[in-house]
Amino acid sequence: xxxxxxxxxxxxxxxxxxxxxxxxxxxxxxxxxxxxxxxxxxxxxxxxxxxxxxxxxxxxxxxxxxxxxxxxxxxxxxxxxxxxxxxxxxxxxxxxxxxxxxxxxxxxxxxxxxxxxxxxxxxxxxxxxxxxxxxxxxxxxxxxxxxxxxxxxxxxxxxxxxxxxxxxxxxxxxxxxxxxxxxxxxxxxxxxxxxxxxxxxxxxxxxxxxxxxxxxxxxxxxxxxxxxxxxxxxxxxxxxxxxxxxxxxxxxxxxxxxxxxxxxxxxxxxxxxxxxxxxxxxxxxxxxxxxxxxxxxxxxxxxxxxxxxxxxxxxxxxxxxxxxxxxxxxxxxxxxxxxxxxxxxxxxxxxxxxxxxxxxxxxxxxxxxxxxxxxxxxxxxxxxxxxxxxxxxxxxxxxxxxxxxxxxxxxxxxxxxxxxxxxxxxxxxxxxxxxxxxxxxxxxxxxxxxxxxxxxxxxxxxxxxxxxxxxxxxxxxxxxxxxxxxxxxxxxxxxxxxxxxxxxxxxxxxxxxxxxxxxxxxxxxxxxxxxxxxxxxxxxxxxxxxxxxxxxxxxxxxxxxxxxxxxxxxxxxxxxxxxxxxxx
Amino acid sequence: xxxxxxxxxxxxxxxxxxxxxxxxxxxxxxxxxxxxxxxxxxxxxxxxxxxxxxxxxxxxxxxxxxxxxxxxxxxxxxxxxxxxxxxxxxxxxxxxxxxxxxxxxxxxxxxxxxxxxxxxxxxxxxxxxxxxxxxxxxxxxxxxxxxxxxxxxxxxxxxxxxxxxx
Ligand SMILES: Nc1nc2c(ncn2[C@@H]2O[C@H](COP(=O)(O)OP(=O)(O)O)[C@@H](O)[C@H]2O)c(=O)[nH]1
Ligand SMILES: [Mg+2]
Numbered sequence: 001x002x003x004x005x006x007x008x009x010x011x012x013x014x015x016x017x018x019x020x021x022x023x024x025x026x027x028x029x030x031x032x033x034x035x036x037x038x039x040x041x042x043x044x045x046x047x048x049x050x051x052x053x054x055x056x057x058x059x060x061x062x063x064x065x066x067x068x069x070x071x072x073x074x075x076x077x078x079x080x081x082x083x084x085x086x087x088x089x090x091x092x093x094x095x096x097x098x099x100x101x102x103x104x105x106x107x108x109x110x111x112x113x114x115x116x117x118x119x120x121x122x123x124x125x126x127x128x129x130x131x132x133x134x135x136x137x138x139x140x141x142x143x144x145x146x147x148x149x150x151x152x153x154x155x156x157x158x159x160x161x162x163x164x165x166x167x168x169x170x171x172x173x174x175x176x177x178x179x180x181x182x183x184x185x186x187x188x189x190x191x192x193x194x195x196x197x198x199x200x201x202x203x204x205x206x207x208x209x210x211x212x213x214x215x216x217x218x219x220x221x222x223x224x225x226x227x228x229x230x231x232x233x234x235x236x237x238x239x240x241x242x243x244x245x246x247x248x249x250x251x252x253x254x255x256x257x258x259x260x261x262x263x264x265x266x267x268x269x270x271x272x273x274x275x276x277x278x279x280x281x282x283x284x285x286x287x288x289x290x291x292x293x294x295x296x297x298x299x300x301x302x303x304x305x306x307x308x309x310x311x312x313x314x315x316x317x318x319x320x321x322x323x324x325x326x327x328x329x330x331x332x333x334x335x336x337x338x339x340x341x342x343x344x345x346x347x348x349x350x351x352x353x354x355x356x357x358x359x360x361x362x363x364x365x366x367x368x369x370x371x372x373x374x375x376x377x378x379x380x381x382x383x384x385x386x387x388x389x390x391x392x393x394x395x396x397x398x399x400x401x402x403x404x405x406x407x408x409x410x411x412x413x414x415x416x417x418x419x420x421x422x423x424x425x426x427x428x429x430x431x432x433x434x435x436x437x438x439x440x441x442x443x444x445x446x447x448x449x450x451x452x453x454x455x456x457x458x459x460x461x462x463x464x465x466x467x468x469x470x471x472x473x474x475x476x477x478x479x480x481x482x483x484x485x486x487x488x489x490x491x492x493x494x495x496x497x498x499x500x501x502x503x504x505x506x507x508x509x510x511x512x513x514x515x516x517x518x519x520x521x522x523x524x525x526x527x528x529x530x531x532x533x534x535x536x537x538x539x540x541x542x543x544x545x546x547x548x549x550x551x552x553x554x555x556x557x558x559x560x561x562x563x564x565x566x567x568x569x570x571x572x573x574x575x576x577x578x579x580x581x582x583x584x
Numbered sequence: 585x586x587x588x589x590x591x592x593x594x595x596x597x598x599x600x601x602x603x604x605x606x607x608x609x610x611x612x613x614x615x616x617x618x619x620x621x622x623x624x625x626x627x628x629x630x631x632x633x634x635x636x637x638x639x640x641x642x643x644x645x646x647x648x649x650x651x652x653x654x655x656x657x658x659x660x661x662x663x664x665x666x667x668x669x670x671x672x673x674x675x676x677x678x679x680x681x682x683x684x685x686x687x688x689x690x691x692x693x694x695x696x697x698x699x700x701x702x703x704x705x706x707x708x709x710x711x712x713x714x715x716x717x718x719x720x721x722x723x724x725x726x727x728x729x730x731x732x733x734x735x736x737x738x739x740x741x742x743x744x745x746x747x748x749x750x
Pocket of ligand 1: 702
């Protein structure tokens with residue numbers, strides 16, 4: 001059996017108890033008080049916490065400097081806490097880290113894209129060595145730098161509209177659009193975009209955080225949507241945008257969130273504070289770009305293995321077939337708006353992949369020409385917009401429908417129109433030309449506005465017209481009906497052309513008198529003559545708001561003149577002011 | 585220019601689209617309406633010198649086949665409930681939708697339009713039928729999308745209510 005008592009502390013002898021206590025308090029008294037204080041500290045959670053809190057920061061710093069153990073030890077608790085918080089309200093955390101999240105994600109995405117671009121570059125340099133030679137040749141014969149030729153052949157895109165939309169209500173906060181593409185009612189478009197997003201989310205059961213990122217319109221535009229916690233940025237894009245554009249849009253939206261967090265939070269229908277975003281959006285519109293050209297050179301081993309592959313392929317087909325195929329490839333590669341990326345034989349069929357501008361010629365026609373049956377080839381084309389002048393001209397023709405009197409060409413990205421056309425057509429062409437891919441500038445110098453020309457003719461005719469008067473009479477002398485008819489027609493025509501062309505017009509009826517008689521009387525007579533013609537036009541139903549009257553200076557009365565000469569001075573003439581003149 | 589999102593809610597064929605289309609013309613094709621279940625229109629008003637744009641969300645009606653998507657209500661500043669005066673059952677549908685809408689967006693300014701008031705011979709609704717729907721302070725309008733009667737006043741009242749909200 002074990003004797004418990006023998007393990008306990010020896011009890012002090014009873015008779016010495018007091019002495020013992022005294023002795024103990026003498027020896028360990030101060031320490032004892034100290035220990036009690038420490039004990040109290042440990043027992044009282046408030047005091048305990050307080051004392052630890054002062055030491056904790058230093059302790060953590062020290063601990064982290066020494067090793068990772070603290071981080072490791074804390075990790076499960078922090079994970080747990082975050083998980084609990086996210087479970088309770090995922091939006092709070094997501095919103096909090098949204099501005100910070102972007103850069104990190106972008107970094108990862110950029111890395112991924114860079115990798116992808118590199119591999120694409122490889123494909124391009126491998127598959128297109130022929131094409132790049134052709135470009136070098138083009139560069140040489142056209143005395144243009146190679147880089148420029150590569151650029152000219154490159155993809156273009158253009159952001160036509162940017163809408164900043166309040167996320168929950170779908171109300172438009174700010175917008176920017178290229179002149180020609182102003183949406184019909186941006187408020188409605190913004191609402192509808194929001195509704196469609198909601199619809200997609202509900203229909204496909206995606207969660208709150210996941211939203212639609214892009215869709216295409218019937219008109220061949222892409223709509224890219226970036227969604228933040230409080231606002232959505234929608235970009236309407238024509239052409240083939242590069243992926244890094246996505247990152248730019250994200251960045252813009254994050255900045256907007258940082259700057260306008262409070263305004264977005266408390267938004268109650270007043271979009272005026274967001275006017276400040278406008279310049280930012282407008283700036284973004286202007287980045288209409290040709291994507292940088294692939295430049296990297298394929299490593300030697302790739303070239304070598306491509307050579308081996310080519311040899312194997314070559315052996316496996318008959319010489320005639322090979323020749324026809326090569327001929328076809330030559331044709332396709334010479335065709336503007338078609339870029340062949342890969343051409344391979346798979347079993348009995350050829351497989352062709354590449355990029356094709358919708359306006360380019362149907363490659364099937366080239367197959368016919370090369371004598372290759374259409375069914376022997378399967379082709380996969382992705383859409384792109386080539387910046388070739390030829391194609392831009394074709395696109396411009398399809399878009400603008402120029403009348404036969406207009407000659408259209410595109411030279412180094414400038415759309416040049418010559419000949420003549422109606423005012424409306426010219427105005428429309430001016431408006432639409434800006435959004436044609438491959439057209440960077442317009443030159444309408446040599447294009448004549450037929451209505452403006454007609455207006456000029458009318459002006460000259462009217463200024464040659466004269467009505468004559470008897471002596472001292474304010475009404476035109478009889479027998480001038482035809483002349484009055486002509487004048488009425490000319491005035492009406494001038495007004496109509498002015499309305500149509502938007503060229504301001506003012507017609508001045510100028511009264512004249514001969515120098516015989518009193519000066520004041522003649523002055524008044526001139527005025528009366530002009531007014532009577534004005535009344536005449538009015539009674540014929542002519543709108544005279546753009547018509548005014550004045551008198552000519554009286555001729556000198558010194559030399560006595562022949563009666564016919566005097567008669568020629570009693571008249572009314574017309575002066576026609578166009579454009580800015582008409583206002584003065 | 586203040587802009588407010590307003591949702592039109594009610595039974596199928598109560599006249600929501602007709603009420604909206606009296607003054608505005610849609611830029612969207614009917615296809616969106618049936619597939620997406622909503623069409624957005626705009627109406628501009630002036631209330632006490634204040635320009636206001638109502639962005640009207642015309643929600644496809646409630647019937648056996650198509651139920652109103654409550655997610656379309658978020659961010660709404662006002663609700664217009666439309667009842668068909670010639671069909672008593674539409675009151676109950678509106679009341680049900682009102683309860684659902686409340687739980688989706690909370691208390692927002694509300695106006696009720698009892699529509700098709702021009703069809704007096706087919707009129708079915710009595711005052712007490714409306715008790716379930718109309719609370720004391722909810723403005724009630726007897727409208728006709730056909731003649732235009734009380735249509736503008738209904739929208740104006742709703743616009744006013746959304747502006748006065750603190
Ligand atoms: N007589 C009359 N008919 C109406 C009125 N409002 C709507 N309607 C008709 O009722 C039908 C359904 O209207 P609609 O606006 O499509 O209803 P919604 O489903 O609520 O959008 C249509 O045939 C309309 O012409 C009204 O005030 N008077
Ligand atoms: Mg409807």
